[in-house]
Amino acid sequence: MSDEMSIITPRLPRGFVELLPKDQIVFNQMLVIIKEVYERFGYLPIETPAVELKEVLLAKGGGETEKQVYRLATKTGETDMCLHFDLTVPLARYVAQHINELAFPFRRYQMQKVWRGETAQRGRYREFYQCDIDVIGARDPMTDAEIPSVIYSVFTKLGLKDFTIHISNRKILNGYLEAIGLRETSGAVLRAVDKMDAKDLSARLQEAGLDNVRSDDLMRLITLQGANNEVLTPLKEWPLENDLFEQGVAELALVTDGIRSLGVPERNFSLDMSIVRGLDYYTGTVYETRLDDYPKLGSVCSGGRYDNLCGFYIDRDLPGVGISIGLSRLFFQLKEAGLLPHANATTARVMIALADRSSIAYALEVAKDIRHDHINCEVYLEEARIRKQMEYAGRLGIPYVIIIGADEVAKKMVSLKDMAKAEQKLVTLEMAIAIIRWERDHS
Amino acid sequence: MSDEMSIITPRLPRGFVELLPKDQIVFNQMLVIIKEVYERFGYLPIETPAVELKEVLLAKGGGETEKQVYRLATKTGETDMCLHFDLTVPLARYVAQHINELAFPFRRYQMQKVWRGETAQRGRYREFYQCDIDVIGARDPMTDAEIPSVIYSVFTKLGLKDFTIHISNRKILNGYLEAIGLRETSGAVLRAVDKMDAKDLSARLQEAGLDNVRSDDLMRLITLQGANNEVLTPLKEWPLENDLFEQGVAELALVTDGIRSLGVPERNFSLDMSIVRGLDYYTGTVYETRLDDYPKLGSVCSGGRYDNLCGFYIDRDLPGVGISIGLSRLFFQLKEAGLLPHANATTARVMIALADRSSIAYALEVAKDIRHDHINCEVYLEEARIRKQMEYAGRLGIPYVIIIGADEVAKKMVSLKDMAKAEQKLVTLEMAIAIIRWERDHS
Numbered sequence: 001m002s003d004e005m006s007i008i009t010p011r012l013p014r015g016f017v018e019l020l021p022k023d024q025i026v027f028n029q030m031l032v033i034i035k036e037v038y039e040r041f042g043y044l045p046i047e048t049p050a051v052e053l054k055e056v057l058l059a060k061g062g063g064e065t066e067k068q069v070y071r072l073a074t075k076t077g078e079t080d081m082c083l084h085f086d087l088t089v090p091l092a093r094y095v096a097q098h099i100n101e102l103a104f105p106f107r108r109y110q111m112q113k114v115w116r117g118e119t120a121q122r123g124r125y126r127e128f129y130q131c132d133i134d135v136i137g138a139r140d141p142m143t144d145a146e147i148p149s150v151i152y153s154v155f156t157k158l159g160l161k162d163f164t165i166h167i168s169n170r171k172i173l174n175g176y177l178e179a180i181g182l183r184e185t186s187g188a189v190l191r192a193v194d195k196m197d198a199k200d201l202s203a204r205l206q207e208a209g210l211d212n213v214r215s216d217d218l219m220r221l222i223t224l225q226g227a228n229n230e231v232l233t234p235l236k237e238w239p240l241e242n243d244l245f246e247q248g249v250a251e252l253a254l255v256t257d258g259i260r261s262l263g264v265p266e267r268n269f270s271l272d273m274s275i276v277r278g279l280d281y282y283t284g285t286v287y288e289t290r291l292d293d294y295p296k297l298g299s300v301c302s303g304g305r306y307d308n309l310c311g312f313y314i315d316r317d318l319p320g321v322g323i324s325i326g327l328s329r330l331f332f333q334l335k336e337a338g339l340l341p342h343a344n345a346t347t348a349r350v351m352i353a354l355a356d357r358s359s360i361a362y363a364l365e366v367a368k369d370i371r372h373d374h375i376n377c378e379v380y381l382e383e384a385r386i387r388k389q390m391e392y393a394g395r396l397g398i399p400y401v402i403i404i405g406a407d408e409v410a411k412k413m414v415s416l417k418d419m420a421k422a423e424q425k426l427v428t429l430e431m432a433i434a435i436i437r438w439e440r441d442h443s
Numbered sequence: 444m445s446d447e448m449s450i451i452t453p454r455l456p457r458g459f460v461e462l463l464p465k466d467q468i469v470f471n472q473m474l475v476i477i478k479e480v481y482e483r484f485g486y487l488p489i490e491t492p493a494v495e496l497k498e499v500l501l502a503k504g505g506g507e508t509e510k511q512v513y514r515l516a517t518k519t520g521e522t523d524m525c526l527h528f529d530l531t532v533p534l535a536r537y538v539a540q541h542i543n544e545l546a547f548p549f550r551r552y553q554m555q556k557v558w559r560g561e562t563a564q565r566g567r568y569r570e571f572y573q574c575d576i577d578v579i580g581a582r583d584p585m586t587d588a589e590i591p592s593v594i595y596s597v598f599t600k601l602g603l604k605d606f607t608i609h610i611s612n613r614k615i616l617n618g619y620l621e622a623i624g625l626r627e628t629s630g631a632v633l634r635a636v637d638k639m640d641a642k643d644l645s646a647r648l649q650e651a652g653l654d655n656v657r658s659d660d661l662m663r664l665i666t667l668q669g670a671n672n673e674v675l676t677p678l679k680e681w682p683l684e685n686d687l688f689e690q691g692v693a694e695l696a697l698v699t700d701g702i703r704s705l706g707v708p709e710r711n712f713s714l715d716m717s718i719v720r721g722l723d724y725y726t727g728t729v730y731e732t733r734l735d736d737y738p739k740l741g742s743v744c745s746g747g748r749y750d751n752l753c754g755f756y757i758d759r760d761l762p763g764v765g766i767s768i769g770l771s772r773l774f775f776q777l778k779e780a781g782l783l784p785h786a787n788a789t790t791a792r793v794m795i796a797l798a799d800r801s802s803i804a805y806a807l808e809v810a811k812d813i814r815h816d817h818i819n820c821e822v823y824l825e826e827a828r829i830r831k832q833m834e835y836a837g838r839l840g841i842p843y844v845i846i847i848g849a850d851e852v853a854k855k856m857v858s859l860k861d862m863a864k865a866e867q868k869l870v871t872l873e874m875a876i877a878i879i880r881w882e883r884d885h886s
Contacts (some may be wrong), residue, residue, distance in 0.1 A: 007755070007756065007757065007758060008498055008499055008502045008755055008756055009541035009756070010499065010535075010536045010537075010539035010753075010756040011493060011496065011499070011536075011540060011759065012495070012496070012540075013492075013495070013496050013522075013524050014525070016492040016494055017492070018489070018490065018491050018492060019489070019490070020489075020541060020544055020545075021487035021488060021545075022553070023489060023490055024487070024488045024489055025487070025488060026487055027490075031461075039790040039819050040817075040818075040819050040820070041819075041820070041821065042789075042790055042794070042813050042819055042820060042821025042822075042841075043790060043812070044464035044467070044468070044789065044790055044839075045464060045467045045468060045471055045790070046461070046462070046463075046467055047461065047462070047467060047470075048461050049455060049456075049459040049460070049461060049570050050493065050556060050570060051459055051558075051569075052456070052569060053454065054457070055451055056451055056453065056454070059451045066518065067517075067518055068517075069517070069518075070515045070516070070517060070522075071515070071516045071517070071518075072513045072514070072515070072516070072526075073513070073514045073516045073521055074511075074512070074513060074514065074560045075509065075510055075511075075514075076511075078516055079513075081456050081513075085524070092453075092463065093453045093454075094453075096453035097453040097455075098463060100592070101463055102464075103835055103838045103839050105823075105824070105825060107821065108464070112687070113493060115493070115494075117517045118645060120801050126494075127492050127493060127494060138825060139825060140824050140825050140826055142803060142824040143824045143825075145807075146822070146824065149811075153814075158479070187755070216552075217706070228458060231627060257804065258803070258807060261803070261804045261807035261808055261811070262807050262808075262810070262811050263811040263815075285658065302523065310453075312450070312451055313450065313451055313452070313453035314450065314453065315450060316854055318878070346485075346487065347482040347485055347486060347487055347488070348485035351485070358700070360585060360704070361700065361704045364588075364701060364704035364705050365704055365705075366703070367705070368592075368705050368706040371483050371484070371596075372706075374483075375483075376482050376483050376484075376485055377483070377484070377485060377486025378484065378550065379485075379589070380548075381579060381581065381583050381585040381586045381589065382582060382583050383583060384587075392546055395546045396487075396546050414551035421754055443759075
């Protein structure tokens, strides 16, 4: 740091992004929509600190995660604290810590930033929002049916129509592999299934000593296509004797019924045996959500059922099911695809411009009355020619300008300008408010 | 990290706090109220990353701040990044970086967490929310009059009535000290004024060679009391010839007029010459907000006018005015004082309980219809006796339970239980929805 006044280039570290206000308004609106849907289903909000103890955060230990974790240091050296890299580990710690104060099944939503020391590349952010729901202590597969209904509501309310929630149950594949004696090598097989890389999968199956008949049968299973009943019926009749497999199929059938009862259209969910999601975490229903016209974006909302959330922190079995929306990534993807939800460009619905400074008291009273009627109103308070004030309102995209000068003060009226139509008329304040409100509520 | 499954005590680092869902709902509601007021005045949202480059963050250099900054490290060592410790430095960087894409005056609000490596003590948090507004590029004192109107709206809508916004103008004290030749030593004097420590102030003034007459005069100035006009009138007539002093008084008079035009009651703002706020940052109007019945809490919302926001990053003068609400601290203070705004204990307005599992499809359809009518509805999806389900709803504070069993399915009705009154009746779904909505909108 220099002690003198020297200019430092204003910039962000690599991998960090921020928005201009116009985009921030849209982003915030998306956050509100997601929050409202989560609350519509009765999920409760929690927010955990950005910081966790290193010991707590890395309880699971090692690998890629540990490399990506940001540790906190002060001037005197490294501390025992880290920034969280997801919301699942903090949830597990939260539930274990407050277990006696929570009612189970515990439906919680959590929408926060997380940080990962990713090598910076296109579409990879070191800081991003996750919007998660989980139901902790839920054992019944019916909860698994609720999750797609939440996803359906979120994406529909975000203005998206052409999306598909792909659903499988890990017990089906696990049971299948168990039945054919492949349990031990299933990691490699599952990875190949996950990538839907048929060539790689064939190779893996051959390596594992599978004959062509078995290999073809498995390929047929994971590529089952068609309407949901056209997937479910053959699954129910699959010539395979394995408890886990049959349990998975039974759960999937129950979940499908539940999803239908909750009103999710058939075209927005698809039973898809190629969905794997995470190798050692999920144990039952799994989800991936894709935008039909943008397959390259991959899954924009994923999750599934797990057997035990809090095992590292408490000696009690807490199964659950949950999903995560990576909102920062989704935002930029939708923006690039031109699919962002419509939003106002600005917070103010009307700006008050001053034709002369002596009218300021009247202008402020008008602003007070407009705000009192729950309409967002900005006053241009700098001394400037009316033209400059109008340019400012135009640049911000404020739909109406009320112009106030000696004439308006004398008549106790206001001049209301519709910025889109470039029309101006002298009206009562009540009339102006009615027009601005109508436009706000019908645009 | 151990490789085996060993239990790690779930806990937070010192100085970090989190809320149970009931409190989180209240906290989030306070955030929404503040956001709505900020938007009511046309402020635009921005959100900057939690992380800034060290060079950018510490451009101002040194002192206490630098000691409190958390630096980021990865496994391979310290990075060039830090967590922000307030929202003002990030704002300055943001404005300088995006100056050509912003319209000025730039009204922005920003509500985010900040981090400081405080030595942990009661009421000091290492992570807390700040809710800031600033108007950048605003030179006219009329903007200084808008700020108290925003503060008044925020605190009123938070359900507080007995609060006072204390207002001064730094030019008045600075001009006074300049007039009596005390400019160079004014730091010590200002600190004494800030603390309102009359004994210390007398000593400082004697040290500076001030005679008793001058000393008494200054004491009289900073202890001016009474209705706002009873402060303003003597200020206008104060027997002192100094341009800065006179400019400060003139600005304060203008600001007072503006505050009145914006409808802030006299009892909620108070001209108070003892307000100083920060020694080298503020240059004009300054604010402190105090809860009348809780003087020990100190200022719960402070700020003021500054001459130049972005000087470290760009060669352009950008004066402005702003305030900050430290929401985390305020939340815990209000909680302790029993002054938290009333809020629902839970997100769900109604829970659906199942008298028998065979009614699940009907129950899910009922839930779908309730949610479609914009009412938050949870379904108890685990298999459990009805009594256990009711206990769960009671524990969460969900006001209504709809019970569904074979009888309700057969009659196409629902049993609606009012949890507070412990009354249950068989009604149509439409009737149930009407009752739940009425209660929600009138409680």
